[in-house]
Amino acid sequence: xKIDLTDTTASKVNKALxxxxxxxxxxxxxxxxxxxxxxxxxxAYDAIKAAEEASHExxxxxxxxxxxxxxxxxxxxxxxxDAEVRVGSEAGTGETVVLRTYGEVSEHxxxxxxxxxxxxxxxxxxxxxxxxxxPSKDPLGALGQRRITDLYAVENPMDVLETRxxxxxxxxxxxxxxxxxxxxxxxxxALDQARATVTSAAVxxxxxxxxxxLLARWxxxxxxxxxxxxxxxxxxxTAVRLGTADGEVVIDRPEGPLATLTLPGQPARRLAxxxxxxxxxxxxxxxxxxxxxxxxxxxRGEHTEETPAHV
Amino acid sequence: xxxETTQPxxxxxxxxxxxxxxxxxxxxxxxxxxxxxxxxxxxxxxxxxxxWSNPLxxxxxxxxxxxxxxxxxxxxxxxxxxxxxxxxxxxxxxxxRGLLPPGFSLVGFARRDWEDQDFAQVVHDAVKEHxxxxxREEVWQQLxxxxxxxxxxxxxxxxxxxxxxAVEELDASRGTSGNYAFYLSxxxxxxxxxxxxxxxxxLADAPEGSWRRAVIEKPFGHDLRSAEELNAIxxxxxxxxxxxxxxxxxxxETVQNILALRFANQMFEPIWNRSFVDHVQIxxxxxxxxxxxxxxxxxxxxxxDVIQNHLLQLMALTAMEEPASFDAASLLTEKLKVFRAxxxxxxxxxxTVRGQYAGAWQGGAKVRGYLEEEGIDPASTxxxxxxxxxxxxxxxxxxxxxxxxxxxRLGRRVTEIAVVFQRAPHSPxxxxxxxxxxxxxxxxxxxxxxxxxxxxxxxxxxxxxxxxDVTMDFAYGESFTESSPEAYERLILDVLLGDANLFPRxxxxxxxxKILDPIEEYWASHGRPAQYASxxxxxxxxxxxxxxxGRSWRRP
Numbered sequence: 001x002k003i004d005l006t007d008t009t010a011s012k013v014n015k016a017l018x019x020x021x022x023x024x025x026x027x028x029x030x031x032x033x034x035x036x037x038x039x040x041x042x043x044a045y046d047a048i049k050a051a052e053e054a055s056h057e058x059x060x061x062x063x064x065x066x067x068x069x070x071x072x073x074x075x076x077x078x079x080x081x082d083a084e085v086r087v088g089s090e091a092g093t094g095e096t097v098v099l100r101t102y103g104e105v106s107e108h109x110x111x112x113x114x115x116x117x118x119x120x121x122x123x124x125x126x127x128x129x130x131x132x133x134x135p136s137k138d139p140l141g142a143l144g145q146r147r148i149t150d151l152y153a154v155e156n157p158m159d160v161l162e163t164r165x166x167x168x169x170x171x172x173x174x175x176x177x178x179x180x181x182x183x184x185x186x187x188x189x190a191l192d193q194a195r196a197t198v199t200s201a202a203v204x205x206x207x208x209x210x211x212x213x214l215l216a217r218w219x220x221x222x223x224x225x226x227x228x229x230x231x232x233x234x235x236x237x238t239a240v241r242l243g244t245a246d247g248e249v250v251i252d253r254p255e256g257p258l259a260t261l262t263l264p265g266q267p268a269r270r271l272a273x274x275x276x277x278x279x280x281x282x283x284x285x286x287x288x289x290x291x292x293x294x295x296x297x298x299x300r301g302e303h304t305e306e307t308p309a310h311v
Numbered sequence: 312x313x314x315e316t317t318q319p320x321x322x323x324x325x326x327x328x329x330x331x332x333x334x335x336x337x338x339x340x341x342x343x344x345x346x347x348x349x350x351x352x353x354x355x356x357x358x359x360x361x362x363w364s365n366p367l368x369x370x371x372x373x374x375x376x377x378x379x380x381x382x383x384x385x386x387x388x389x390x391x392x393x394x395x396x397x398x399x400x401x402x403x404x405x406x407x408r409g410l411l412p413p414g415f416s417l418v419g420f421a422r423r424d425w426e427d428q429d430f431a432q433v434v435h436d437a438v439k440e441h442x443x444x445x446x447r448e449e450v451w452q453q454l455x456x457x458x459x460x461x462x463x464x465x466x467x468x469x470x471x472x473x474x475x476x477a478v479e480e481l482d483a484s485r486g487t488s489g490n491y492a493f494y495l496s497x498x499x500x501x502x503x504x505x506x507x508x509x510x511x512x513x514l515a516d517a518p519e520g521s522w523r524r525a526v527i528e529k530p531f532g533h534d535l536r537s538a539e540e541l542n543a544i545x546x547x548x549x550x551x552x553x554x555x556x557x558x559x560x561x562x563x564e565t566v567q568n569i570l571a572l573r574f575a576n577q578m579f580e581p582i583w584n585r586s587f588v589d590h591v592q593i594x595x596x597x598x599x600x601x602x603x604x605x606x607x608x609x610x611x612x613x614x615x616d617v618i619q620n621h622l623l624q625l626m627a628l629t630a631m632e633e634p635a636s637f638d639a640a641s642l643l644t645e646k647l648k649v650f651r652a653x654x655x656x657x658x659x660x661x662x663t664v665r666g667q668y669a670g671a672w673q674g675g676a677k678v679r680g681y682l683e684e685e686g687i688d689p690a691s692t693x694x695x696x697x698x699x700x701x702x703x704x705x706x707x708x709x710x711x712x713x714x715x716x717x718x719x720r721l722g723r724r725v726t727e728i729a730v731v732f733q734r735a736p737h738s739p740x741x742x743x744x745x746x747x748x749x750x751x752x753x754x755x756x757x758x759x760x761x762x763x764x765x766x767x768x769x770x771x772x773x774x775x776x777x778x779x780d781v782t783m784d785f786a787y788g789e790s791f792t793e794s795s796p797e798a799y800e801r802l803i804l805d806v807l808l809g810d811a812n813l814f815p816r817x818x819x820x821x822x823x824x825k826i827l828d829p830i831e832e833y834w835a836s837h838g839r840p841a842q843y844a845s846x847x848x849x850x851x852x853x854x855x856x857x858x859x860x861g862r863s864w865r866r867p
Contacts, residue, residue, distance in 0.1 A: 161636045181374045182409055188367040189412050193486055195363055222366045257449040261413045266486045269414050269456060272406070272449040284374070294372040 010115040013083045013097055017116075020095070031094050033286065034118045036125045037064045038109075038140055043153075047128040047277070048096065055094045056151060058286040062096040063119050065140065065279045067106040079103035103217035110139040117143065126282070129153035134274040136169035145172065146289050148282075151176035151210035154156035161210050165299040170291030176211040177295050178281045179236075182273055183215060183251070184263070187240060190249050194263050200243035201227040206234025215240070217301025218294070236275065379807035381412050382490035383457070383481055387505055388497035389419035389430075393528070397559075398496065399434045400441040401799035406454045407444040408796075410804055414485035416457035418477055422464055430460035443797055448792070457485050465497075465504045471512040478514065478759075479749075489521035492555075494807050499530060503544045510548040525549045526806055528557050529620050533611060533818075534831065535824035542817040551817060555806045560621045560726075561813040562798030562805075565761045569628045569728070570637075572755070572763070579753070582732070584707045589750060590860075591713045592729045593625050594867050595722035596755075600668065600678060600845070601695070605686030614665070614697035614827060617717040623650070623823045624815060625757070626713055629728055631705050639811035643818065650822035654702035659833040661859060666696035666841040666850040668720035673846030678720065680845070694840050695719045698853045699830060700860075712860065718855065720845040725867045726757040740776055748778045752865075762786035781861070 001023055003016045035055075037047050044066055051062045084098040097116060101109055117123055125144035127133070131154075132138040135147040151174050154160045164174065191198070201219050205212030215237060216227040222241070232238045235255065242249040247264030257274035352676045368375065384402065385396055405411050419430045435455070439446055459477045463470020493514070495505055506525065509515040517523040525545060530690050532538030546555055560566055573580055582588070595617055608616070627646040634641035656662035670680035682689045696718030703713065732751040745768070754764040762785050769781040805813055841850035848866065857863050 079583060159515050178374075184367070184372075185375050185378060185409055186413065188365060188375055191365050191367050192378075193381050193412065193414070193488070197363075198366070220366075222369070224366075257447075258452060263486060266414075267484050269485060270449075270453050272447065272453045273407075274447070288373055292374070294369065294374070 001086070001088055005083040005085065007080050008083050010112050013085060013099075013116060016083070016085040017087065017097070020085055024088040031059045031061050031118055031121065033058060033060045033061045033122045033124055033289070034061045035286075036123060036140060036144065037062065037128065038125065039064065039066060039128050041066055041068070041128065043128045044098070046087075047126070048098070048269060050278040050282055051126075052096070053277075054216065054282040057283045060092050060286075061116070063113055063116055065109050065113065066096045066098065066100045068100050069107070076103055079105045081105055090128065098270075108139075110143060113140060113143060122146070124148065124286065124289065133163050134167040135172055136167070146285070147172050148285055149174045152179075152184060157208055157210035158213065161213060161299075168296055168299055170293075170296075170297055173285060173292045173295050174193045174210075175278070175281050175285070177214055177292075177298060178284055179211050179276065180215050180218075181284060182276070183237060183240065184218070185243070186251055186259070186271055186273060187219075190251060190261055190263065191242070193266075194242075194244060194246075196244035196246060196248050196249075196264075197244045198223045198225060198244055199251075200241075201225050202230055202239075202241040203227055203237065204230040204232045204239040204241070205237040207231045209234070211235055212237045214298045218298035220301050221297050241245045319663055342505070376408070376410055377804070377808060378410055379415070380483065380490060381414060381486055381488040382807050383416035383418060383478070383485070383487040383493065384492050384494060384803070384807070385418040385420060385478070386494045386496055387420045387501075388495070389460075390421045391421060391496050394824075395433070395437040396441050397797070397799045398494065398803070399437040400443065401797055401803050403434075403438040403442045403450070403454060404444050404797065404800050405804055407442075407447060407450045409452075411807075413453075414457060414487060415454070416459065416481045416485050416487050417454070418459045418481070419460065420461045420463065420470070420474060423460075423462055425460050425462055425739055427458060427460050431455045431458045435439050436456060443800075454517050457481065465501055465508060468508075468512070471508045471514070475512050475514055476502065485510060489518040490523075490807075492524040492526055494526040496528060499541065502527065502541060506545055506548045515548045521551065522809065523549065524553045524555060524806055524809070526555045526557060530611065530615065531556060531820045532824065533615055534828050535821060538817075538820050538824050542820070546817070552811070554817070555802075555811065555814045556816075556820065557733070557799075557802055558620050558624055558815050559798040559802065560757070561624060561815070562800075562802040563757060563761070564796075565755060565757045566625065566628065567813070568763075569625075569755060572634050574757055582629050583730070585688070585709055585711045587732055588708075588710055589731050589733045590862060591626075591629060592731065592865055593622050593629070593713065593715045593727075594729070594865075595621060595717040595726040596724060596848075597717075597719045598674065598721060598724045598846075600655070600720050601681070601684055601687075605684060609691055609693050612665070612694040612697070613717050614699070617826050618697055618699065619823050620820075621817070622715045622717060622722065623826065624819075626701070627819075630708055630713070630718040631728070632707070637812065639814075639816075642812060643816050646815075646819055647822060648705075649703060650819065650826065652703050652705045652708075653826050654704045655826070655829055656700050657704070659830060660837060662700040662856060663830055664696075664698045664841065664850060664856050665694035665832070665834055665854045666718065666843045666853070667691075667693070668695050668718070668845045671844040671846055672862075673720060674723075678845045680771055680842075681719075692834075692839055694834070696721070696843060696849050696853070696855060697839070698849065700856070701826070714857065714862075714864075716849065716864070718843075718849055722846060722848050722866075724759065727867050728755040728757065729753070729865050729867075730755075731862075731865075740778060744776045746780050749780045760786065784801060 001020055003020055005012055005016060019183055035051055037051060039047050044064060048064055080102040082100040087095040099112055122145040123144040125141050126148040128150060132148035135141040135149060141147045151157045151160060203212050203216040216229055220227045238254055239252040250262040251259050253259035253273050257272055259271045259273040260268050261271050262268045386398060388394060402417060461470055461474045461477060478491060480487055493509060515523050532541050574831045627649045631645040631649045634645045667681040670683060681687060681695050682691060694700060698716035701713045730753045733749055738745055748768045752766040756762050765783045766780055768778045771777040771779050802813060843850035
């Protein structure tokens, strides 16, 4: 069911949540986390949809904060909060509150979100686009254990990647990194089979792809060899080559979900390596809520002696 | 960009088929061929330094899943029900979750006149029908390239030679590196034959640096003597460490959660002992009859089929002390301590009950009784229901009875462990206020509707002071929807990884027979099974058995 509240406050939203749950007959819920999505009207629909799909794996309360931009100066001075409370079948397996802020309250969205967080449960903040330059210092970002940004949703990914590296704090993570998990997992498995020292490496991808850059930096950090960046037509990452004394270990994915794995001295075989939907990426993100240290390593790309426990 | 891949797939499949037509011709010269060859073919690479570790792996990198190393799975009895409904879908689900290594191979062995393609088609259908995760063409392509089928009987030497050739060919073409698990999904009477053939054809000997494992399913014998014989046969060929006995209950998330619940929390363990626990009830009920399993079931019965393995394992996990660490050896030590401390009731007649389901209306359908089932001797004394009382003689549990019951054609399908607590030693409320108050209980719901229930008393609102039982629920389905893998997925992956935590060792099997054998012997010489109506919760004798102790069965 859906309850609309105009010119409201967080405590009225809380009441509406309880009322909604009573009405559908599930007063006790086993939600495991609060997901805060900070977005604009344009991206809200897709983000909510992805979060609801992910909620099948991680039942959660989703708080969507949409900052509305007033068109006239008079509206700008007037501060208002509208809320749309969805519980039951309309909200995946948890509940969703869409909060629209107008005027000054937009600057203090954290004051609205704080009373609506689930008791004890972890908080995840996700910016589908327009993430702040320093997520952990952002008032909303500071509420979360985990802060999810997306380098695919910015104009100049390479510049932003640099900013992310500078402002990294434990708990930060990026969907461009999440997109790499299958690649990384298959590369690790391939090296398990090759059991050889890697002497050179190359990542082939479309130009300015932030995931490819992260992958290259991760390989640099882990393998301690320089990694060539080769520009191809794409889409996204198309191949990774690891040179060893006996020949190359190659995972090649020119297009589509099927890749080819080649190991020295062995025939080629095929691997399923598909591009995953946002909801699957979010579901993976929510599986672990502690700091992702390997992401920090990949951001820095240095030859670190060992993984730092904290930064 | 989803479907453009069919074209190269066909081309490459042909290529693979060509490659493997040559090897099967060589081996006809007998079983004495030393098994060193496959190792060489598989590792065309120079031997890596002994201390080589994969730089791309790091314990901190928890996104990377535990992917099994290069390996293959050989299933004997691949046409069976278990294989089609559980094993093949589990293999697919593992592949779909990216947990199988590139080049993973699946070899089927059965008495069918099939080609590899026919086998692939059977797996395809089984996967489509039974897999947990959605069907994806690219995953299927990856998997189907490594499928082989070997037709033959278990005493057919040529078939085992063909199997060895296939294994060698897969080492070369798929990079399985000589690592194979042999899954014996066959009736136990064939175990000796199959393991002997594996030995004879050099399939059980792992080339240097690789492994060969045997996976066997229950029943692990039908009494202590037969279990020991069986273990001796298997261990003669496979190292005991490399024999994985599947008890699919142990692969269930809820069962693994028993240990998490007990040892990762502070609030349960202090009351998990004789000072607070009144008794424990472990139930596994099925609503189905024996179906088409008459041949297997008659003469075995519920106690041997279920109590010996599943229920005693659940009891061990519920009752055991904290293991020194979470590895197979420590778990085994603690479980064995429980089994060895088990005390049978002195009067078996009063504290054990067996029954047979009788024809009745069950859940709206009329069903036949056990003795009227097809293929069952009308004079059969096989138990389809068994309830026993056990004590565990140690400091923690002395005096606390463990009631184990299982049966077919009971009220509904449910497996649960109920730890029932003593009543509060003193109640400040008068007896009319606590009339409806039962005993506190923690119920671990193993299946279905996996989760946990805590039962306790609470004040009824509005009344002066009236107390009633309420329940507090934790449901897996609510807190972690959809992510629970099937038991077989977890277990097959563990076999490939060589992680033996969730597999009962032969010592456990033998100890559990020592518990059950005296009861079976008593039953064999005393009386007949009691009859109970299908769809009920068992014979009246079982209720009397608990009533004698001043207790009653929970309705699960």
